[in-house]
Amino acid sequence: MKYAGANRLVLRTHSVAFLADAMLGRIARKLRIFGFDTIYIAHAHDDEILKIGIEQDRVILTADKELFKRIVKVGARGVLVSGRASELEDLAYILTNNGITSVGMNGISSRCSVCNGPMEEKTSDQLKNHERNNDDVDYVVVPDRVIACYNQFFQCTTCGKIYWEGGHLKRIRALIRNLDDKLVGRDCTTTNTASY
Template identity: 25%
Template sequence: MNAGEITIDFAPEQDLFIAAARRGGRSTVRIDGVSTLGHLVEALGVPLTEVGALLVDGRAVIPAHVPIAGQAISVLAVTRPQRRAEPLRFLLDIHLGTLARRLRLLGIDAAYENPDIGDAALATRSATERRVLLSRDRGLLRRREIFAGAYVYSHRPDDQLDDVLSRFAPRLAPWTRCTACNGALRAADKESMRGQLPGSTEQTYDTFAQCVECGQAYWKGAHHARLDEIVANAEAKFGA
């Protein structure tokens, strides 16, 4: 069905998702008089998780709006920081394991599914636990049942972390979560750790922490300098 045409322009931040011919200005799109604006935007490639607002002739509308011929549509980018009501909790897909561990290092609640449980189960967990789903899979982010979602724009873990922290501005509480399972950490004395530590660790170190969920032990070992650097960079950029 041809119900006429509308004009539509996307924010530069959304160029990644759309065809080159629609970038950098307004383009014409045919409509059927039935499909919603949200459906149209996603059909053109942009997940609604990456839309800050939809304007029709300068007026904000909801994704359920059905456009009519002659309307001018503007698809705005997400405003950063994108504040959400606390508690802010994340769910990451199988491809974002390093990002999950870094978020946990900063004390951010970051559930991670490994092995892959499939898109349907991820979406259901997002909805059930009210977690923001982080993914580089546009199709997954278009699933209607997710609670909320966000596209992770980079392949590089450093940039991924900056992306999530700048977008959501979560409260940072470094060294309070287990990077292995996302559980809470508690201080542990050397006596309580006897028999649980590898090699000469028990003789070399005096300060420990332990996960209350999985029992994983933590101490300031050789890898700690790199973790300190990640924490320091995050606090310097986003700690406020």
């Protein structure tokens, strides 16, 4: 039985965009899952990270105190991410510093967690046609039993990965619930370039 029409998901977008530096790959992936446009740069000089952050108006996330000092000095947007008890605390700190008071439960990320590509909605019929046409080499095959059970899918327009309601999303919802609990009641008046 398909879940047509019931609990329909929407693509979740946010206005803040991030740039995560080398040590924050896991954080970057989570922010994408929450719907934030987040690029991850593993190998780059600090000058380049600053340049990209400023040019693309991204909040630079770093665990490097020296880089954060430079972010503050040049007036860029940034958050120093380190020294907290858990990844959940780090995420809550980042979001609070950017005025985000809720991630929201009723949507699916507008960004692919693997590559940050934008997602677009697909129906099960479109996936079947897609398989027949075989016009995308990066297409990831969705098992027939999944296509039989769900009507709504989301595909990354960059790498082709396909997402649907299921166990993975249940775990994400639990994470968002915990995070939103932490965000509620926090003081959101801190600036993006708070000193440390």
